[in-house]
Amino acid sequence: MADRRIIVVGAGITGLAAAHRLLTDNPDTDVVVLEACASPGGLIRTSPFAGLPVDEAADSFLVRVPWALDLCTELGLDDELVAPHARAASVWLDGIHRPLPSPNVLGIPLDPNSVEKGLLPTEDIERLAGAGLPDSPLAGGDLSVGQVVRSCAGDAVFERLVDVLLGGVNAGRADDLSCEVMAPQLLAAARSPEGLLAALRSLHAQADPSAPVFNAHPSGMGHLVDTLVGRLGNRLRLHSPVTGLERNDAGWLVGTTGGVELADAVVLAVPAFVAADLLGPIQAEAAEHLAQVPYASVSLAAFAFQRNDLDVTGDQSGFLVPRDAGLFMTACSYAGSKWAHLGTGDRVLLRVSAGRNDDFRHAGMDDDTLQRALAGDLAVTLGVEAPPDAVRVSRWPRSLPQFAPGHADRMAAIDDRLAEAAPGLRVTGAFRHGVGIPACIRSGTEAAAAVVHTV
Numbered sequence: 435m436a437d438r439r440i441i442v443v444g445a446g447i448t449g450l451a452a453a454h455r456l457l458t459d460n461p462d463t464d465v466v467v468l469e470a471c472a473s474p475g476g477l478i479r480t481s482p483f484a485g486l487p488v489d490e491a492a493d494s495f496l497v498r499v500p501w502a503l504d505l506c507t508e509l510g511l512d513d514e515l516v517a518p519h520a521r522a523a524s525v526w527l528d529g530i531h532r533p534l535p536s537p538n539v540l541g542i543p544l545d546p547n548s549v550e551k552g553l554l555p556t557e558d559i560e561r562l563a564g565a566g567l568p569d570s571p572l573a574g575g576d577l578s579v580g581q582v583v584r585s586c587a588g589d590a591v592f593e594r595l596v597d598v599l600l601g602g603v604n605a606g607r608a609d610d611l612s613c614e615v616m617a618p619q620l621l622a623a624a625r626s627p628e629g630l631l632a633a634l635r636s637l638h639a640q641a642d643p644s645a646p647v648f649n650a651h652p653s654g655m656g657h658l659v660d661t662l663v664g665r666l667g668n669r670l671r672l673h674s675p676v677t678g679l680e681r682n683d684a685g686w687l688v689g690t691t692g693g694v695e696l697a698d699a700v701v702l703a704v705p706a707f708v709a710a711d712l713l714g715p716i717q718a719e720a721a722e723h724l725a726q727v728p729y730a731s732v733s734l735a736a737f738a739f740q741r742n743d744l745d746v747t748g749d750q751s752g753f754l755v756p757r758d759a760g761l762f763m764t765a766c767s768y769a770g771s772k773w774a775h776l777g778t779g780d781r782v783l784l785r786v787s788a789g790r791n792d793d794f795r796h797a798g799m800d801d802d803t804l805q806r807a808l809a810g811d812l813a814v815t816l817g818v819e820a821p822p823d824a825v826r827v828s829r830w831p832r833s834l835p836q837f838a839p840g841h842a843d844r845m846a847a848i849d850d851r852l853a854e855a856a857p858g859l860r861v862t863g864a865f866r867h868g869v870g871i872p873a874c875i876r877s878g879t880e881a882a883a884a885v886v887h888t889v
């Protein structure tokens with residue numbers, strides 16, 4: 435007989451990580467996961483394309499932070515993980531592919547000699563030889579990535595490199611993104627007495643240069659979802675959208691389209707705007723903070739070209755496109771060069787993205803129009819004029835939360851309000867610590883630990 439019942443709402447990677455932690459650490463707890471859709475995984479989906487398991491969104495995860503790698507190790511998947519085959523990337527600037535300087539940290543070049551002619555103005559390259567002290571003392575608390583990098587490394591480094599890389603991660607504008615959430619290591623380095631560049635160089639000197647930055651699973655990121663789901667068994671209920679939440683003396687009443695479920699505690703692992711609606715009647719201030727988290731919508735198209743029509747250099751993993759480049763696409767990953775398991779002899783596989791927090795053109799296009807627009811950009815950037823053998827378009831509306839400076843404080847305020855008004859309820863997801871899979875796993879894991887302590 436279970437000693438308590440905890441419901442997790444949402445079977446994206448955050449909810450699955452929370453459920454896994456609850457089950458593993460608390461075998462006497464009855465855990466139920468309620469998922470609105472017909473399949474689990476949320477924004478993680480792998481499906482066959484050109485005969486290969488090609489991810490429709492996330493295809494890999496950062497291994498320089500622990501949470502995803504630790505979970506894979508716990509699940510026995512670590513030996514199966516693979517590192518990218520090709521690692522060099524470029525930025526489409528001034529109508530050409532300009533290689534990203536190496537080494538760099540989030541686009542900030544650590545060695546001025548690695549900066550190719552024409553990438554940055556001479557005075558900015560000269561500045562990169564210095565310590566990277568801010569133009570004027572940095573204010574306390576959270577700052578935007580733009581404030582930090584512009585002040586310590588100059589506008590050109592920010593606009594031509596950092597904004598393209600970091601803004602690309604969540605389809606946002608790095609001038610408006612919290613440095614504390616998006617790049618805490620930059621904030622710490624910028625505030626160190628030695629200066630941003632000197633601190634980054636010291637950190638880099640201690641790192642293993644051969645260690646991969648990302649890992650993937652050869653069956654796609656869906657394999658991580660499948661493994662977690664396999665451990666849940668019939669505790670996962672699909673087609674079960676949660677429509678209301680209420681608390682009474684017996685505990686939490688979780689309303690679904692199929693009836694009401696009773697729980698001692700609830701982990702809400704849904705997008706912030708869904709959590710806001712559910713929390714509205716329970717704690718208006720927390721709901722308001724959640725409702726104010728903006729989301730960007732993106733689309734991702736997979737293309738397969740005949741190698742005779744397009745050949746990309748084997749050591750290149752792809753390129754990024756700045757928002758002012760006049761193109762429609764935002765990035766192109768050479769999936770078949772980057773990942774050995776997606777390499778095919780006769781075809782070249784690309785994954786091409788569109789959409790930003792302030793660029794909604796893709797959302798208004800049907801699939802044919804969208805793929806034509808992207809193919810047009812591929813003709814400009816890669817010179818491929820021949821039609822692709824196959825194209826697959828995946829839509830991800832309101833998928834990438836945007837973290838304005840001060841975000842962590844607002845999340846802490848939500849936790850405080852809920853601790854008083856809604857004991858046993860925790861809201862979590864990609865909107866908390868960052869959109870990356872490791873950050874989501876961390877968020878789910880922390881939420882699981884937090885609710886267990888309340889019941």
Ligand SMILES: Cc1cc2nc3c(=O)[nH]c(=O)nc-3n(C[C@H](O)[C@H](O)[C@H](O)COP(=O)(O)OP(=O)(O)OC[C@H]3O[C@@H](n4cnc5c(N)ncnc54)[C@H](O)[C@@H]3O)c2cc1C
Nearest residue numbers: 444446447448470476477491492493675676864869870871
């Ligand atoms: C195109 C794209 C590419 C990406 N690439 C990468 C990458 O390469 N590496 C990386 O680390 N990250 C990547 N990300 C980010 C990462 O995939 C996501 O941030 C992460 O998967 C979000 O997980 P989540 O569980 O927080 O949210 P979601 O995946 O959105 O899961 C929330 C779940 O809640 C369910 N739900 C919603 N409402 C209800 C309700 N009322 N009742 C019950 N269930 C409900 C949803 O159906 C969904 O299953 C990418 C994202 C996108 C969009």
